[in-house]
Amino acid sequence: xxxxxxxxGQKSKVKSSVQRGIRTKVTETYPLLAPHIDEIMxxxxxxxxxxxxxxxxxxxxxSTPLFFQHMDDALLPHLTLVHRYPSCFPxxxxxxxxxxxxxxxxxxxxxxxxSTGGRLPNPNAKxxxxxxxxxxxxTGAPVVIEAEGKEHACLVGVLKMGTGEMKEKKxxxxxDAGHYLGDGLWKMHLD
Amino acid sequence: xxxxxxxDAGSSxxxxxxxxxxxxxxxxxxxxEFGGTTKKCEEWLQQHHPDMHAKLYSAGPPVYxxxxxxxxxxxxxxxxxxxxxxxxxxVDAQKRAEKDAQKxxxxxxxxxxxxxxxxxxxxxxxKRIERNKRKYVTAVSGLExxxxxxxxxxxxxxxxxxxGASVTKIPSGGEEITVQGDLSDDIxxxxxxxxxxxxxxxNVECIEDKKKKGAG
Numbered sequence: 488x489x490x491x492x493x494x495x496g497q498k499s500k501v502k503s504s505v506q507r508g509i510r511t512k513v514t515e516t517y518p519l520l521a522p523h524i525d526e527i528m529x530x531x532x533x534x535x536x537x538x539x540x541x542x543x544x545x546x547x548x549x550s551t552p553l554f555f556q557h558m559d560d561a562l563l564p565h566l567t568l569v570h571r572y573p574s575c576f577p578x579x580x581x582x583x584x585x586x587x588x589x590x591x592x593x594x595x596x597x598x599x600x601x602s603t604g605g606r607l608p609n610p611n612a613k614x615x616x617x618x619x620x621x622x623x624x625x626t627g628a629p630v631v632i633e634a635e636g637k638e639h640a641c642l643v644g645v646l647k648m649g650t651g652e653m654k655e656k657k658x659x660x661x662x663d664a665g666h667y668l669g670d671g672l673w674k675m676h677l678d
Numbered sequence: 679x680x681x682x683x684x685x686d687a688g689s690s691x692x693x694x695x696x697x698x699x700x701x702x703x704x705x706x707x708x709x710x711e712f713g714g715t716t717k718k719c720e721e722w723l724q725q726h727h728p729d730m731h732a733k734l735y736s737a738g739p740p741v742y743x744x745x746x747x748x749x750x751x752x753x754x755x756x757x758x759x760x761x762x763x764x765x766x767x768x769v770d771a772q773k774r775a776e777k778d779a780q781k782x783x784x785x786x787x788x789x790x791x792x793x794x795x796x797x798x799x800x801x802x803x804x805k806r807i808e809r810n811k812r813k814y815v816t817a818v819s820g821l822e823x824x825x826x827x828x829x830x831x832x833x834x835x836x837x838x839x840x841x842g843a844s845v846t847k848i849p850s851g852g853e854e855i856t857v858q859g860d861l862s863d864d865i866x867x868x869x870x871x872x873x874x875x876x877x878x879x880x881n882v883e884c885i886e887d888k889k890k891k892g893a894g
Binding site: 570584638 | 713
């Protein structure tokens with residue numbers, strides 16, 4: 488989505504009623520984030536709406552980007568937010584070989600997740616793999632992609648294929664048009 | 679940040695992390711190896727976060743090395759850790775990844791060299807234009823080549839000199855900042871003061887309006 492460098496468009500203040508709507512939407516989409524919602528967007532603070540190219544809008548608090556949204560799709564967290572609250576989002580892991588493709592903006596393919604280095608939600612997962620969840624994720628679910636051997640997430644986006652299907656097929660595009668480390672949105676600075 | 683502190687004490691037991699980002703490629707340091715400027719990133723990390731540098735680039739047990747590789751990692755070298763990370767890939771994929779990385783690094787290097795050259799040759803012109811007999815405007819062009827945002831600079835100039843300052847399109851394409859009043863010398867000093875680190879002094883030039891010269 489943000490392969491090219493982008494420049495921020497017009498910045499405007501978010502109405503308080505809309506801001507309330509965003510809050511509830513965020514807590515609905517990411518129930519794990521609910522305990523932290525007051526730290527991320529305090530009730531009294533004024534959120535900013537920044538228009539980006541291709542009908543993407545970015546919500547920011549002061550100059551920290553928080554969530555972005557393409558038209559009326561799901562609210563997706565900015566990667567800096569994911570890095571600060573890693574455990575609050577549904578996440579899956581890709582193997583090492585896939586990292587360089589993801590970081591150059593390629594669509595995420597299923598083999599990167601189904602190979603030995605990748606992790607998908609697994610009801611029988613033990614100990615450290617438990618954080619990748621137990622329940623299968625559906626198509627259209629917003630998800631954070633982590634990488635094998637790395638601590639931080641590298642991609643955020645909406646699944647194009649449910650995790651169950653992935654395990655079955657082990658082929659095809661899982662996610663395209665995500666927000667990855669080093670893309671235009673990442674490099675954009677707000678001030 | 680205050681919010682991180684409070685979150686650490688949160689009842690849910692979830693961690694809120696403060697993340698360090700590389701000053702060179704802006705990614706989290708562990709992803710520097712994919713950025714193409716690995717060498718510079720390493721130097722930066724060593725200077726700013728030696729502890730993290732030790733963890734990522736030295737040969738302490740890396741995060742997920744296969745057991746066979748672990749014994750070989752004894753000397754402190756960046757390549758070895760990277761190699762160990764690579765070991766989980768097949769030989770073929772490794773080769774491709776290496777080639778890719780080299781290509782990326784070369785590309786980044788040439789791009790940077792080009793950028794520097796361009797910046798070194800880019801001039802900033804401060805021009806005084808006669809608007810009416812004794813009225814002047816000052817046009818500043820060429821700042822955008824040094825990575826400055828004209829709109830913001832114009833706003834700052836307006837504030838600093840308490841005059842109107844706007845970004846205007848010029849006929850030859852591109853944009854310049856127009857400041858009301860004869861401020862060429864002040865702007866010259868101000869540009870060097872505030873942006874001296876990005877704009878070298880030799881690259882800033884004041885141009886007198888020719889019309890005025892003819893009259894005087």
